[in-house]
Amino acid sequence: MPAVLGFEGSANKIGVGVVRDGVVLANPRRTYVTPPGTGFLPGATARHHRTVILDLLQEALTEAGLTSKDIDCIAYTKGPGMGAPLVSVAVVARTVAQLWNKPLLGVNHCIGHIEMGRLITGATSPTVLYVSGGNTQVIAYSEHRYRIFGETIDIAVGNCLDRFARVLKISNDPSPGYNIEQMAKRGKKLVELPYTVKGMDVSFSGILSFIEDVTQRMLATGECTPEDLCFSLQETVFAMLVEITERAMAHCGSQEALIVGGVGCNMRLQEMMETMCQERGAQLFATDERFCIDNGAMIAQAGWEMFRAGHTTPLSESGVTQRYRTDEVEVTWRD
Amino acid sequence: MQAPGDGSAAGAGGRGGQQSSGTPGCQRRAGSPEGEGGPRRPEARRGPGRGGAAMRGPAAGRRGGRAPRALRRGGGAALAAVRPGRRRLVLNLTVPFRSLLEAHMAHRALIAGAQRDPGVIREEYTVNGSALTIRWTAEDLDLFRISIDSIFDQLSRVIGNIQHLWLPPP
Numbered sequence A: 001m002p003a004v005l006g007f008e009g010s011a012n013k014i015g016v017g018v019v020r021d022g023v024v025l026a027n028p029r030r031t032y033v034t035p036p037g038t039g040f041l042p043g044a045t046a047r048h049h050r051t052v053i054l055d056l057l058q059e060a061l062t063e064a065g066l067t068s069k070d071i072d073c074i075a076y077t078k079g080p081g082m083g084a085p086l087v088s089v090a091v092v093a094r095t096v097a098q099l100w101n102k103p104l105l106g107v108n109h110c111i112g113h114i115e116m117g118r119l120i121t122g123a124t125s126p127t128v129l130y131v132s133g134g135n136t137q138v139i140a141y142s143e144h145r146y147r148i149f150g151e152t153i154d155i156a157v158g159n160c161l162d163r164f165a166r167v168l169k170i171s172n173d174p175s176p177g178y179n180i181e182q183m184a185k186r187g188k189k190l191v192e193l194p195y196t197v198k199g200m201d202v203s204f205s206g207i208l209s210f211i212e213d214v215t216q217r218m219l220a221t222g223e224c225t226p227e228d229l230c231f232s233l234q235e236t237v238f239a240m241l242v243e244i245t246e247r248a249m250a251h252c253g254s255q256e257a258l259i260v261g262g263v264g265c266n267m268r269l270q271e272m273m274e275t276m277c278q279e280r281g282a283q284l285f286a287t288d289e290r291f292c293i294d295n296g297a298m299i300a301q302a303g304w305e306m307f308r309a310g311h312t313t314p315l316s317e318s319g320v321t322q323r324y325r326t327d328e329v330e331v332t333w334r335d
Numbered sequence B: 001m002q003a004p005g006d007g008s009a010a011g012a013g014g015r016g017g018q019q020s021s022g023t024p025g026c027q028r029r030a031g032s033p034e035g036e037g038g039p040r041r042p043e044a045r046r047g048p049g050r051g052g053a054a055m056r057g058p059a060a061g062r063r064g065g066r067a068p069r070a071l072r073r074g075g076g077a078a079l080a081a082v083r084p085g086r087r088r089l090v091l092n093l094t095v096p097f098r099s100l101l102e103a104h105m106a107h108r109a110l111i112a113g114a115q116r117d118p119g120v121i122r123e124e125y126t127v128n129g130s131a132l133t134i135r136w137t138a139e140d141l142d143l144f145r146i147s148i149d150s151i152f153d154q155l156s157r158v159i160g161n162i163q164h165l166w167l168p169p170p
Helices: A042-064 A083-100 A109-121 A157-167 A176-184 A205-221 A226-252 A267-280 A296-308 B024-028 B042-046 B059-063 B100-111 B141-165
Strands: A003-008 A013-020 A023-026 A029-031 A073-079 A104-108 A127-131 A136-142 A145-151 A256-260 A283-286 B054-056 B089-096 B121-128 B131-138
Touching: A003 A042, A003 A083, A003 A109, A003 A296, A013 A042, A013 A296, A023 A042, A023 A296, A029 A042, A042 A083, A042 B141, A073 A083, A073 A109, A073 A296, A083 A104, A083 B100, A083 B141, A104 A109, A104 A296, A109 A127, A109 A136, A109 A145, A109 A256, A109 A283, A109 A296, A127 A226, A136 A226, A145 A226, A157 A176, A157 A205, A157 A226, A176 A226, A176 A267, A205 A226, A226 A267, A256 A267, A267 A283, B089 B141, B100 B121, B100 B131, B100 B141, B121 B141, B131 B141
Parallel strands: A003 A073, A073 A104, A127 A256, A256 A283
Antiparallel strands: A003 A013, A013 A023, A013 A029, A127 A136, A136 A145, B054 B089, B089 B131, B121 B131
8 A cells, every 4th residue: 555755835834744554654844933923934934944854854754664665656735825835845846756756746735634634533524624824714525526615705714813923922932823822721801803704704804903903002001911812812713613614514414523724723712613513413523733733744645545546746737836725626535 | 147138238227217137246247157157056056067057148148248139129029029118038047967867857846836927937948968958038127036046946956855865876
């Protein structure tokens, strides 16, 4: 059975993973962390990835106990994501594929999350809440496509949280979202924020603008604490996500919900989703930070499924695309 | 590096209002010997190639005189697509590799990421013997610089990968 090596580097995490027969043999990762109050820019992120990727590759092979001869396919993130980091990883994948004489496979990042979530949790056909710094979608599988039932119409929920973290100059280590979560646990007061659900979709840019505007004033007057604001932002945006997920589950008659993506690590989000699922008699699935956060193994796993189904990507078509919709991929590996 | 466009594009406010198409340093290097031209990329110079990259522009441009006939405004079908007030910028970069195989690897690794909008900036890749030649053609100086910078980054990564991961057969 094939062993697939996967490269992921669409945002500020760079990971190389090895998967064979549904077993994750290796999954090392590095994160590009910027100073508090700043975000990560494409050029600097790409430079970070270039610096560490070959070491990560060696680390992955060593951890898996494999050599290049044991690898059957090279998978990489084709998109969506940030341009420069995507290109820097794709170039390495193309070169490695040629050096080792292995087929190449471009993988949709979102599908990587879904396939890893399915593998780790064993969920059969869940309604998927995919939430990260770059994407916010509610997805369900139907007739060989992962269909998007609802999504953000502007910024991703993780982007909203990360940018609010910059306002408060919260540390980006290990991630701004994690630090917001810890502060939110100490919040006591709920500050009313705009709640923006539009049918099956959500909007976060207005919430972000509002909270950016009021933060300085409210903190200066002592009306609330930074912890209260973190708590209030989480409660508001997570409630919106739970609402649209429940709406999709009702539409599909689904009894399973799966959370994937970096924001899926958030225990408060998992708690709120669990409450909703229990009320519906449904089951919630979620993974831990090893597989929620962007990682190479998820690309390897999706690549493994695609490779077994006969997919490969010719070198001439192995570019990247910053806008790569989840439903663009024909999911031939599922019934 | 050969000053983009023609050799007469010297100071600021060149013809057609276009900003200077090369720094003084670039002009001094116009037509300089192989391996000494243009932006320095240590990886490219230490790479599998024999001595580094050679960058050449249109031959007439090296003389630093008037624009070569083919590039003069209104001269020939080649200029039909150049908008009024703009100048076509051309750069050729030749990177020698140790073998035809490595040149082809680099070619295949880079060509997949080539510009998809050839109307804005055109990148052409060819392999001649064990050398990879990249030719840029553009009207917009900023896009020109961005593309060159991007390709240099990718090329250095490809060369680094080849050096790190593979040894050529004896």
